[in-house]
Amino acid sequence: MKKWLLPLLALFAVIGIMQPVQTSAETAFYTKTAVTHKDGTTTQPYMTNEQMTVQLDWTYDEAVPAVFTLPDTFKVNENIEKELTTKEGKTIGTLTVNAATNAVTAVFEDAESGVSGTTAIPVSFNQEKVTKAGSYSVAFPTGETITLTVTDTAAGAIKVVALDADTKVKLAGSVFTVVNESGKVVASLTTNSAGEASVPNLGFGTYTVTQTAAPDGYAVPVDPWKVELNTVLVTKEILHKKATGLTGALNITAVEKSTTTPIVGAEFELKTESGLFSKKVVTDEKGKVSLTGLSYGTYILTQTKTDTDYVLPADSWTITIGRQTPIEQKIENTLVNAYGALTVTLTDSSSSTVLKGAEYSLYDEAKKLVSKVVTNDKGVASFTNLKAGSYTLEETDAPDGYTRSTDKTAVTIKSGETVEVKLENTKTAAASSSSTTTTAAGTLPQTGDESSMMYMFGGVLLAGGTLLLMRKGKRA
Template identity: 30%
Template sequence: MKKRSRKKMLSLLLTLALFAVNGTAQLTMAAEAEVKTGTTENFAILSGETITNTGTTEVMGDVGIHPGIEVVGLSEDMVTGAMHLADEVALAAKNDLVIAYDDAAGRTPQIISRELAGQTLTPGVYTSNEKDFLLTGKLILDGEGDPDAVFIFQTDTTLTTGSGSSVEFAGNATACGVFWKVGSSATLGSNSSFAGSILALTSITLETGATVNGRLLARNGSVVLDSNVITSGPCTQNQSATLHVIKMVVNRNGRTAVSEDFSVHVLKDGLDVSGSPDAGMETPGRTYTLEAGNYVVTEEPVEGYEASFSGDSTDGKVTLSPGEEKTVIITNTSSAGSIDLFKTDEKGNPLSGAEFTLYREDVEVGEPMSTDENGNITFTGLAKGTYKLKETKAPEGYVLSEVAEEIILTQDEEIVEISFTNTMILGRISIVKVDGKTGAALSGAEFRITDGKGTEVFQGETDDEGMVTAELPYGDYTVQEMKAPENYEKSEKTYAVSIVEDGQIIDLEVENTKMEKKAATLPDAGDTSGNIFLLLGGLALTGGLLLWRKRSAA
């Protein structure tokens, strides 16, 4: 009996275990039922109090309000559907909204982090311990291959999304299956991309540029808009959209670029879509088949051309709704600004051969250029912006300018004139005259300096310290002694020197040899010229004595 009882007990436990396993499997596999929204299905916006809009907003779907009647700033031409202001249709939709709200609030949730950014969620019902939700980045909803997947988010207080945040889909999930039950109010940040139906007890606010792929349903409060795009309607969110990108080029100042010279990018979340980048193309342009979402059209810059956007975008940013077709035109116009540079010396004479480099944001603009015989350079084809002009090579014989001149072009085709002055390189030749034996300084020595053409450029005499100095510009020179000090022999040596740097000093020491004194000597015996002079002197003396005696006797 005991053995039989044990067998029955084991059998019962096995049966319960199998039931538990099968039951758990059925619970896990059971899909969350859709929230029935009734006649709100046709509404992109439904408000209980007021609807206020600033800027240009696009609404694809119906707009309704009940019991309020005030709609400010949202005209009929901004709405593709009908506008129901406190009529029976709006009342019926409000009643259906109450039912849908209560349905979403009554589901059993699982708890997740209040910050949704960075999460990838599968179908289910979610809430947070804080009873609110934040989204400051990207949230991915993965339908796991089920196009009817349902996601329900419950808050007792608020739903807040940050600027540039987004809700994105994977695994065939669609905005039609996403429901946000908000216990008070929802606020969507600027330029955010949101998806799903917001069922708010109070109000819904969209900041500038926010887009919604879904519905804004506020039971008791207001809906506030600011240059937004709201896309609603039948569940067609997985339909593709079409984007045409056309490249146009306007050439001026002899420029010859064509559309194919520009590389165009179509980006989603900072990454190139399929087929991007590609060379630009004129009308009809390049066509991209894309999922609904936010995109940026941009290009790789080409020096000397400025880009502008037109068509369905003025800045390259474009939002594509399911089934939508848009065109972005990029027009590149060759820049026409110019900088005229004039290079002179200190006397205003033009200098050729000065090399200048132009920079924009510390990047060289084109190749360095050199001044012509008129001292002129013209940088052309410049876009508006801030530039720096710097001399990178001075003319021969001049000091390099260290000035980096800032130039701002504020208008198209603006011409800015600027001048640079170079200072001539100056050096000094210092000559010291000394006795070759004693090293004593010698004054009175005259020196002459000639340039490379043989032209005299300096002449001077050493002072009491034996020095004479000449300040001369860049060049090659020859130094030569022209007159020696008294009682010294003149040096026949010449000195070739060159001044190549500003402030250069060339020291020359020139030695002189003192002349030797000669002793007195008698005439040679064979030299008769001396005897003749002696004879004549003797005759003159004798004659003088005779004359003196004769006068004395008388």
């Protein structure tokens, strides 16, 4: 063997021996990896669009930790920088996560050997890798290979169960409001005879459940509950305590202004003057919602959401609860477009040609003239900004060459709507071109016609001349 080959082999051997030691030292900082739902549980399955966390256990041994790269099964949605704290709660450095590379980097500032802790990194599935439901095996740098069952189901349900705190008897008539992370009320629940109520088809995430009403004799809890929806069904048991002291109730009715039309889905918030008590409720299909078990005192009621057709009121209402009989509060919302409109289209009755220049007058229920409009080049007369109500439409001037219609058209205007009316006109009949009267015997002259008299006189002379000639002929 050549002399130069032995040193080279020895060098390769040293590199081969050192490399595993170096890798071991770099990954020794991270000791264990786990994948959990957002609430920390590991119940299978996981959803394709679910927000999860990767839990990393670590122990510091004075060596500089290597960068921990998350498997490409997962995706970090944004860059993260957070404190690195021990299990005792002491901050010893920072931890950063690079969204582009899925890289986790720990930097220590003041740490002693042997300290340990756990850090949670929010992740979701990489849609390029997790393309459909199924089982996925994920290998981590810490040595674990975790099999995840993934389903396409993107929604779950929340069920609340109302129970007597002492007897555990199920209670009917408890009312709850469910609010999502964006602050939107997604459901209003009332427990049935079995003490249960549920809302299905909710996207995974964090929800706030607030009790707004309780059965007679029970108090309404002040504090809401946070519910992490991360599986097909999450059940929340609500314990009801007997009411102590005097309580009252508030009934809210939301309607369109000046009507009895209910507003569905109007959201209200009731607070104490101190702000320590706060409840959000949403109106049902009748535009109604109730809060019970309210301690005597003064509250501030504010409408926080309304239907898109209405203007959200800027006012707040002071509510005083001082009796057991429910307080009735009616809230009116004004339409975004509180007026209606009317368009009249006029055409020729025989040719359907649009007619310009017809004047139409619109009268209200008191027969008072509201407006006059003339049809344009397109044969259209438009009446705008009309209050809701009943009107009468009349044609008060016809286009040239047409007969004015004497018909009156009843029109009902609704707020935010445009009523379209199509009308027709007929041409005026042509005047007679002859002033004579024709009979079966011919045409007779009318009295006072000078030309006719001359013709008659000429005829008499002609007849006389003829008679004279006839007499002379006989004599000859």
